[in-house]
Amino acid sequence: KQEVTQIPAALSVPEGENLVLNCSFTDSAIYNLQWFRQDPGKGLTSLLLIQSSQREQTSGRLNASLDKSSGRSTLYIAASQPGDSATYLCAVVINDYKLSFGAGTTVTVRA
């Protein structure tokens, strides 16, 4: 069974610092990997989707890398802002239908 782990569970940084969020998974036979953002009490918003054949994906201040062989993905957020405070979830797509989620990293950016 695919297990997805996110460490740390929580992170607090001053504004302007770069954020590094880690995700690891146990089975490298993945379809793709997706990073989501969740604000308190809200649904999930997709940030980046990395296909299994890709090494990284970028959108604005966000960059996600994927290393299938080691079962790892990293989300980088450059020059963090208070508005980046949220929970970030990593999900591995294990076939056409199903996602397997990590428990998330809760980020606080201090002004």
Added chain:
Amino acid sequence: DVKVTQSSRYLVKRTGEKVFLECVQDMDHENMFWYRQDPGLGLRLIYFSYDVKMKEKGDIPEGYSVSREKKERFSLILESASTNQTSMYLCASSPVGTQYFGPGTRLTVL
């Protein structure tokens, strides 16, 4: 823009009540999903549907059932609500490979 809507943002029910949570998507997606989210446990898949009237159990289907009579609508049913079903319920719809989520329903069972 893909839109996934859920019938209620907050719901309070009593133990033993039958509860319906509804989800509607406007993108003609084949696949729809119901998850529950609990602190420390992440999102866990309850049921999913890959076509009208088709359904499959996810990781935690016990105590739940689903209905998909139309492509755009996927309902989660708690036949007899219990306090351990107090949770955030999230619906998603999907073309192949990614998922779009609704805003969630915070259900409290007293």
